[in-house]
Amino acid sequence: MKKNLLITFALVFTLSLMITSCKEDDGDNNGNDNTDPIASFTITPQTGTVNTIFEFDASASADNESALNQLMFRWDFDNDGSWEEDYTTDPNTNHQYAQAGTYTIKLEVKDEGGLTDESTKNITVVEEGDFSFTTGNASEINVRSIVMNGEILGLGDHQVSDHGHVWSVYPDPGMQDSKSSLGAIASTGTFSSTCELLIENMKYYIKAYMVTDQGVFLGDEIAVSTQSSGNGTPCPGAETVTDADGNVYNTVLIDGKCWMKENLNVGSMINASTAQTDNGTIEKYCFADDGFNCDLFGGLYQWRELMDYATSEQNQGICPQGWHIPTNDEITALKNFVSEESNALVAMGQTANSTNSTGFTGLLNGYKSYIPDEFVEFSRYLKIWSTKQHPSGNSSIDFTLDKNNSAFTELTNHQAAVSVRCVKDN
Ligand SMILES: [Ca+2]
Numbered sequence: 001m002k003k004n005l006l007i008t009f010a011l012v013f014t015l016s017l018m019i020t021s022c023k024e025d026d027g028d029n030n031g032n033d034n035t036d037p038i039a040s041f042t043i044t045p046q047t048g049t050v051n052t053i054f055e056f057d058a059s060a061s062a063d064n065e066s067a068l069n070q071l072m073f074r075w076d077f078d079n080d081g082s083w084e085e086d087y088t089t090d091p092n093t094n095h096q097y098a099q100a101g102t103y104t105i106k107l108e109v110k111d112e113g114g115l116t117d118e119s120t121k122n123i124t125v126v127e128e129g130d131f132s133f134t135t136g137n138a139s140e141i142n143v144r145s146i147v148m149n150g151e152i153l154g155l156g157d158h159q160v161s162d163h164g165h166v167w168s169v170y171p172d173p174g175m176q177d178s179k180s181s182l183g184a185i186a187s188t189g190t191f192s193s194t195c196e197l198l199i200e201n202m203k204y205y206i207k208a209y210m211v212t213d214q215g216v217f218l219g220d221e222i223a224v225s226t227q228s229s230g231n232g233t234p235c236p237g238a239e240t241v242t243d244a245d246g247n248v249y250n251t252v253l254i255d256g257k258c259w260m261k262e263n264l265n266v267g268s269m270i271n272a273s274t275a276q277t278d279n280g281t282i283e284k285y286c287f288a289d290d291g292f293n294c295d296l297f298g299g300l301y302q303w304r305e306l307m308d309y310a311t312s313e314q315n316q317g318i319c320p321q322g323w324h325i326p327t328n329d330e331i332t333a334l335k336n337f338v339s340e341e342s343n344a345l346v347a348m349g350q351t352a353n354s355t356n357s358t359g360f361t362g363l364l365n366g367y368k369s370y371i372p373d374e375f376v377e378f379s380r381y382l383k384i385w386s387t388k389q390h391p392s393g394n395s396s397i398d399f400t401l402d403k404n405n406s407a408f409t410e411l412t413n414h415q416a417a418v419s420v421r422c423v424k425d426n
């Protein structure tokens, strides 16, 4: 009995070894291994009535081995497990719903080797005439504005006194945020409004809104990024650089120096009530202790932390390999290059007159003051540290861009935490 168990164990062990080695073969990129396709689709519109013909487009689906026209698509328009449309090579289809309700749509994509992937999305269908509207899609995306097309599907018994779109760089925009105002409307149909005074190369969250005699209503949210002004060319041979956490940054060549085009965001977020310490971990603050602000604007670092606890003026610090914290000479050269005027360095739309003619694309994201827990100067300053410290050892020179077209260097206390822009080594 014991012997049988041992043999069984040996068999299972051998089998699992074989399975393991098969898996290893899968990873050797010999070209014979099929991988799963990726299912993806859009619905237009995302809300409608029982008279709306919804259009489904799965052409964003993809596969490593099969081309789009070799993939097969099938659809379950109410996710009840029964396919309304059997496999077809056409990624586009449409469907009309006979009854109001919220529906989940399931798409299945199959590649030539028979591997499949699924994706689901929800839509809302209302009765014709019920109060309903959609945020719509962007019909025009510019450097500083986005034109949105919404649609009023039904007014019901609502009296609309104002409508348009609200937008913000933060998710879930509301009436307190920026908005367009198209005024009263008494008929259904599409409407167009312009989100304006936007910052270049920035993701905005947008919703349609309706103010009626029965309340304020917000539509579905979509995210759209403005165009980049394109000012400043990427550094030849180093268009991007990746930090230790895998974050990717664009680069820009200015006056013969290669700069990161965005603020460094490496490290783990800690709250501003805690000091950054020499503990083998890169720590960062996020403005207002909100991690989303680090995604938007990068991290804020105390000087010793970003220097990685060294003091030499040539120092990689927490920058990626082959890059370094700017020296005082480098920030001074940049300041002189723009004649001490910040407009050439600040992203278009961040201030009324910023031109970003250098492509530096500075955002006035503020900093943490030397007082714990105090975040200051949002929308007024961008500060980046240099490696140059005051002989007292209590402060270092930073480069400050302000909203009033001034670019200057000054000493800032080491207890403060400001932004980092790395410079590529020569
Ligand atoms: Ca495949």
Ligand SMILES: [Ca+2]
Pocket (backbone or CB within 6 Å): 076, 077, 078, 079, 080, 081, 082, 083, 084
């Ligand atoms: Ca079905």
Ligand SMILES: [Ca+2]
Pocket (backbone or CB within 6 Å): 276, 277, 278, 279, 280, 281, 282, 283, 305
């Ligand atoms: Ca640390």
